Amino acid sequence: MQTLPTYKSQSLDIPFQLPERRIRRARPRINGQVWIAGISRIKKVAGGIALPLVFPALLLLFWWIASTWAWIPENILPRPITVVHTFGDLVSGGDLATNLGASLRRVAEGSALGVTLGLALGVALGFSPTVESWIGPSFRMIAQIPSIALIPLLIMVLGIDDRLKLFIMVKACVIPLAFTTADGIRNIPAQYLEVGRVFRLSRWTLIRRIILPGALPSIFSGVRQGLAHVWVSLVAVEVLASADGIGYLMTWGRQIFQLDVVLVCVGVIGVIGFIFDFGLRKLESGLLRWRGIGN
Amino acid sequence: MSLVLETPEAVSSAPKTARKHAGALNLRNVSKTYQVDGKPLKVLQNINLVVEPGEFVTLVGSSGCGKSTILRLIVGLDTECQGEILLDGAPITEPGLERSIVFQEHRLLPWLTVSQNIALGLDASRLSPAERERTVREHIELVGLSGFEKAFPRQLSGGMAQRAAIARSLVTQPEILLLDEPLAALDSLTRLHLQQELLRIWSREKVTMVMVTHDVEEAVFLSDKVVVLAPRPGRIRKEIAIDLPHPRNRVDPAFGALRQAVIEELTH
Known part of the structure; x- marks a missing residue:
């Protein structure tokens, strides 16, 4: 650099x-x-x-x-090599692919809907003081409730199928994304907005050249946070209420007391989350070249 | 590059797209009061000022004498005041492309390249894309930034960034250019150099310039008229005409006498 x-x-x-x-x-x-x-x-x-x-x-x-040295009994803490073998078995048996596939499909749906709604809500909150005063406080309150705490209630209403997961993921994504987007838009330095007024920029140019790029760093950190929340909350719902998915595989492993399966799942969950974040960071530094970081 | 002044005569032989005309500015009894903690605070009191078309006028004064406020009123970013501000006889009610401003901080948008920043000034114009591109290129040349079209502001030195800001403010072909301490944040050598550049641009573009500065020598070096302001509330103490020919010599006794006269008014 x-x-x-x-x-x-x-x-x-x-x-x-x-x-x-x-x-x-x-x-x-x-x-x-x-x-x-x-x-x-x-x-x-x-x-x-x-x-x-x-x-x-x-x-x-x-x-x-x-x-x-068996500090912890092997049926509780399996050896690393056992976990590697289990990983191999889960891959060759297709269990991992099936369950991970189910989870990733849900993540794709949840992210797409969550990012869309989060951006839309964030833009509305950021631009319109009216929207902010009507729904801002309510959303701030909802933000205080962990998604996972809603699961027991939501199971009653939505059942345990994909609607529940979608709801939780979207909630987990929309909240941080909407607030960071709104903050990003509101925190554009007044000096830059004055430049827009002096040159009589059209509303569209103002948005495209000043507000959007100025808010982009905040929006990006919101997207990163939002997607991290999507992944974490999906795994949580799958652990609690699901019939497939990586979280379900983990619960299943625990129920049959195969902690090597649990550890494989933990590893996979971590790696997938890391890859999401890494990819988004790369995209971010590519799009925000003007900041001069990461190139 | 040397410090030798390119004389205005030498460069005026290369005329650019002619401006319609330079603006005549008239401030009549302009006063302004802020509310601070519910109490009125008078920042400007009965400012009367006439700026002739094509004139270079500087406002000097200590902090708190409302220099920047005057510029903000003229450019139309601030409209609350008593009295009248007329440009070519018409009252100023909002920002307009016939007026432009260079701020103390360059205010280039960090996510746009030099070209894109300058092109921003042309957003409201009705030029074709080709004409836009040509105008931007001409103005990059005008301020001596050729080769830096694709640079981002963080890659520029302070002086270069301020040049780009000057280009952006001129690209709209304003009748009047306001300069709010544009050189204050620069080191002294860059500053001397940009003073000469400002003179060159002024004589070539035939634009009315109103500049705010703290620097008395800068004011005497550049302007046709130095307006000395007194603080709290901001009011005009004296107008001093600088009738020296360009290029001006800073060690010339006449120059020294005028500078001394301005300083005496300031410290009065």
């Missing part, structure tokens, strides 16, 4: 070259220096990948020691 000082030169304010065109100096061809430079580069790259892996590796080691 390049960092550019805003202050370019002692001398006059003459245009300077942009970093993209920076002239690359030939590196001195002294063997030792090249080596040192090469090694430090490898260290740098490897460090970026390796450092985040240190903690999981230590955890795995601890798990391995704990199960090998």
